[in-house]
Amino acid sequence: MRHIDFSPLYRSTVGFDRMFSLLDSMNGVENGGNSYPPYNIERTGENAYRITMAVAGFGEGDLDIQVKEHALSVRGEKTADEGEDAAEVLYRGIAERSFERRFQLADHVEVRGAKLVNGLLHIDLVREIPEAMKPRSIKIEAARKGSEAQTIEHKEAAE
Known part of the structure; x- marks a missing residue:
């Protein structure tokens, strides 16, 4: 590009x-x-999202998820099991290498939770806009006739 x-x-x-x-x-x-590990980003609701990462071979203790300054960081580091040294691997097709994947988060997006199910890490996110930033309706008042309307305009200008 x-x-x-x-x-x-x-x-x-x-x-x-x-x-x-x-x-x-x-x-x-x-x-x-790097494209490892593969992942999906889904919209699960109007203001809800889910990141799903394929982390086959990694357990909960091998994964670390952190949020800092509008960035979500997912790290995986495989710790060697005691019984693995005894087996001779003839072909390794399941990548268990260490990784770090970063996602930039928009303003007001928060991580709600993470689950590891069947080798897939699901990270749920939600965008919550603060009340002060949400649109609100402004009531329109009818103008008063005559000198009363002029008096109100002068008072508002003085303030």
């Missing part, structure tokens, strides 16, 4: 630095980067 220069946008926008940095990082890393 070709490189896109966001410099002109930096000069004419305020507060979008994080978005441009995210686009820059996705432009280089994800396209040519």
